[in-house]
Amino acid sequence: MADGLSARETLALVTDDFTELPAPARQSPPDGPLGWPGYDAARARAAERTGEQESVICGTARIGGTRAVLIAFEFGYLGGSLGERTGDRLVAAYTHARKQRLPVVPLIATGGSRMQEGMLALTQLQRVARESALTREAGLAQIAVLRDPTTGGGWATLGAGADIVLALPGAQVGFAGSRVRPPDADPAAYTAEAQVAAGSADAVVRPEELRDTLAAWLRLLSGGRPGQPVEPAPVPAALGSSTLPATGWDAVRRARSPRRPRAHAYLDAYFTHRLAISGDRCGGTDPDGMLCGFGEHRGRTVAYAAQTGAATRPAGYRTAARLIRLADRLGIPVLTLVDTPGAANDAEAERQGAGPAIAELFGAVAAARTPVTTLVIGEGGSGGALAPAAPGNTWATPDSYFSVIAPELAAAILKRPPGEVESTAGQLRLRPQDLTALGVVRGIRDVTP
Template sequence: MDPRGARDVLGLVASSFAEFHYGEPSGVSDPLGWPGYPERQHELSAETGLRESVLCGQAVIGDSDCVLISFDFRYFGGSLGSRTGNRLVHAFDEAVRRGLPVVSLVASGGSRMQEGMRALLQMQRIAGAAARLRAAALPHVTVLRNPVAGGAWASVAGSADVLLAVPDATVCFAGSRVRGASEDAEAFTSNGKLAQGQVHRLVELEEVGGALSELLPLLRPTRGDAPEVPRALGHTELPSSGAEAVQRARAAERPRAEAYLADYFDNRFALGGADPGMLCGFGRRGGRSIAYVAQAGTANSPAGFRAAARLVRLADRLRLPILTLVDTPGAAHDAKAERDAIGPAIAELFTAVADAVVPITTLVVGEGGSGGALALTSHTTVWITPDAYFSVIAPESANAILKREPDELGATIDQLRLRPQDLLGLGVVHGIASHAPHDVQ
């Protein structure tokens, strides 16, 4: 459990904090007439100096103004009561009124039993306030402390756009007293949630302020025009044959997504996920914020495609242009991928890209394998490097479908017309990247 109070945690994160005036009535909140509840409120107030389990106000983190919410686990386990809900709704609505992002530092055991259904109903109210924040194109970043459970996880924290978490924290819907013993203990921790793609990054509490100082400026829209095309980092000359194009794209020494991202951005904030082959995050280039999704050369899983779709939708809502890097031999197609709904996951990404209003620039940097690659591809601005190819299907699979012999593979590759220059001639791509960046405005 996190023993630090709400103000102690605020001091680790923010350089200044001005608490809101909530307009609360004096006295205690006791909607059910719960025996001993008013007296316990008085006791906890004397011990903590608080009248509720959250503090809300306007703060400065790094160079960014925000609305900051800090839970205090010492006050009824940071649980959600009627007044907690009032404060949280007020904070989200103030963020909308002031045009500020919300940062929530959550440590909570869930909904407060002593207030019964009045406490549980706060989840609906919080969801409504969070929806108003989303409609205003303002981000919500949460920090999961220890523990985060029940109503707080399923309303305040779980609905955030970016989820940071302290390592080894308890993060779950049902606490151990409710669910009983479990063989998979890690599933109920922040580490497990990171592996499942439900948390974006683990950060020590003492380092949260620095992480937020990096992230918050990247979530502010700047220019809305299309991102410029990254420069090519590999070969300058075009392949002479389809077989050479495929060989280059599969070469171990070819520059990969990480190299392109490092070369392109001045600084960036990476968001982790369940699929290490789908890199998502936000970056700054030449003073402008750009979201990115980059394939890292592997067969992407359903979790990877869903993470990419979430990032595209978030960037579109925040009015941030998007850069995508395509590099995959194709989507995963094993039994696990089928059980995890690979088809609907790819469809979800196709839909997110199609729905996006912000400009998307795509560069194919390696293998462009079938629908798993096309799902991440812009409808308007698609470029390719001399080290890449794009194909309706993997060449070997095409050869097998056509019932051709292995020695006919080269001919099949040429017939697919998958070289960069072939794709340009077909109108599939709009340009071939050189070693100098291209302005696509």
């Protein structure tokens, strides 16, 4: 096998109680629907070599304490390719998952669609995409594991279409397989690590850690209430100063202090454990500007999107929007932490679509049926800070400010000298107590006793 593991060995890596689902019956003409010479013989040899009757094995199992439907690809069977019988098994697996209200875990190792079945093989991707979409609509999580190789339509449907995408180290991952790429293509671009760096996958997980990682993800993503009323996430306690700023400039100075607690400190204090998602699924990540993921707070799953105090880049906004849409589908409440001097506004940020990315996050928050809770923990710089904030459920800490624009920029726009920046901060009424009086925030959070 390309990654050294058969489908059965991969299943044994993540669970001990796999129960295979019955395979749907399909009558095929000799040598398949196209009458491809030698196709039946090739399938017979693949079955003898692997002990399997198709390129996927589907069934149910517990991973940790959570039951799930597992789909394991057997790369030794015609390169894990997808044909009509493969599609039948996948449809049956997803249908079973919806009937039993179970998450789906594809363990993928495939070279793509089966040439011996022509376009009938390729159209299985449409069937798979439909089943995945129905499963999303049902509020059930999909967590893909990318083995070596994961290429072609299997990557572009079961893999990249999953809610959470994990990958084994060094796995070949890409839409183009090694035999069809341009001769000058950089092979490093077609790896699990490259896909994580490009925002197309969430994490690389070592084989010995895969079972525990899947168990943790399944536990978190199965902890919601899709389609039912959801209680908002509790507002975190403030971690910094307990006194309110005397002036607007004092609020700005305190929010910019390097000694003030940042997102990591708040997330560590709030969650007993958490797992991160990474990437906007369109080529970008923003690990320095936005932290996103799911965690457990007082026994309940809460999704989080937390700005880190740096300027937030377009990929950060898109990742946060992705998180909120996923939490909304799964019935999981969301916590957002606001802390940014503003959206990144350099030329590269504009080329990456800063405006559309911010609009996407505004839209995700506005459309969310699941409740969103927001705490401003530091700087609240303009629309780049407002985008993740919950209308009507935003709170502030004593160490924070929220402003239509930074005082220095406001003074510049008004053509005021530098000496008037501090007084301009006061005029903007950006202190936590000002924001409460204006009705912009609901209140000021107390410091942990």
